[in-house]
Amino acid sequence: AGTAGFGIGVAPASVDLAARGLSPLFGHDDRLSEAFGNYIHSNGSVMCFIPKFYYRIGSTESPNFTRFGANTIDIVGSETFANESEANANGYILHRAFIDGGVEQAGFFVDKYINSKSPSNANIAVSVKNGIPISLTTETSYTRSLGMTGCTGILADSIVLARARGTGYNVTTIFMYSALAMISLCHGQYATSSVH
Numbered sequence: 001a002g003t004a005g006f007g008i009g010v011a012p013a014s015v016d017l018a019a020r021g022l023s024p025l026f027g028h029d030d031r032l033s034e035a036f037g038n039y040i041h042s043n044g045s046v047m048c049f050i051p052k053f054y055y056r057i058g059s060t061e062s063p064n065f066t067r068f069g070a071n072t073i074d075i076v077g078s079e080t081f082a083n084e085s086e087a088n089a090n091g092y093i094l095h096r097a098f099i100d101g102g103v104e105q106a107g108f109f110v111d112k113y114i115n116s117k118s119p120s121n122a123n124i125a126v127s128v129k130n131g132i133p134i135s136l137t138t139e140t141s142y143t144r145s146l147g148m149t150g151c152t153g154i155l156a157d158s159i160v161l162a163r164a165r166g167t168g169y170n171v172t173t174i175f176m177y178s179a180l181a182m183i184s185l186c187h188g189q190y191a192t193s194s195v196h
Contacts, residue, residue: 001075002190007183008037009051009077012106020109021166022047039109041165043118045127051107052078054092055182061091064189073186078106097179110172110180115161116143123149125161134161 001007010029011017017024021042027033037049054077056062058070065072074092081087084094084104098105116131118124125134125148135142138153146153150160162171 001186002192005031005036006187006190007050007053007075007180008048009107010037011039011049011109012051015049015106020168022109038112041126043124043126043165044120045165046112046129047109047127048112049107049109050097050176050179050183052094052098052105053179053183054078054081054084054087054094055186056092059091068189073182073189075182075186095175095179095182097173097175108176108179110176117148124164 010024017039022039023042025035025038025040025046027035028038030036039047039049041047053075055073055075057073059065059072059074062068062072062074064074076092081090081092087094094104097108111127113127113129113131114133115125115127116133118126119128132143134145134148136145136153136155136157138144138146144153145151145157145161148157148161149164151157158171162169
């Protein structure tokens with residue numbers, strides 16, 4: 001935490017990138033690269049891999065406890081403990097974002113950018129830099145979802161658009177957002193400069 005590349009990583013070999021339509025971007029394995037942990041989908045979407053982690057909150061054993069007290073958060077990678085039982089014995093818990101259907105996952109992919117209409121096909125939602133976000137509406141003054149394949153301009157269009165990317169794709173869950181928020185908070189608590 002507090003250093004370059006914290007909270008993001010390289011997908012392990014056990015993750016079938018081809019089945020997800022993903023390929024690694026140049027620099028995906030360089031901790032100092034802007035593309036660290038970044039992958040590109042066949043539709044042009046840029047996604048980030050968030051590796052499985054364990055966390056603890058408010059531990060008196062944390063090096064930051066005297067500074068942040070009960071709000072102190074510590075995160076360690078899955079390589080730190082052999083399993084969740086060992087993590088629990090040391091005061092850590094596996095984040096719920098890494099459990100899908102009762103099965104532990106090596107991590108999850110999340111869009112790097114807010115979804116916009118694809119420059120090459122306005123019926124596809126893509127995660128690209130500087131895109132104009134899609135509004136789940138029928139309102140004509142917005143870049144609306146109405147008219148995109150399977151969409152009717154309602155909130156449920158987010159599910160339709162996410163699943164259109166392929167098998168195993170879904171709308172970002174509350175658990176995933178929670179994990180990202182914890183990473184952000186922990187990174188900030190450990191940061192010693194604005195460089196990383």
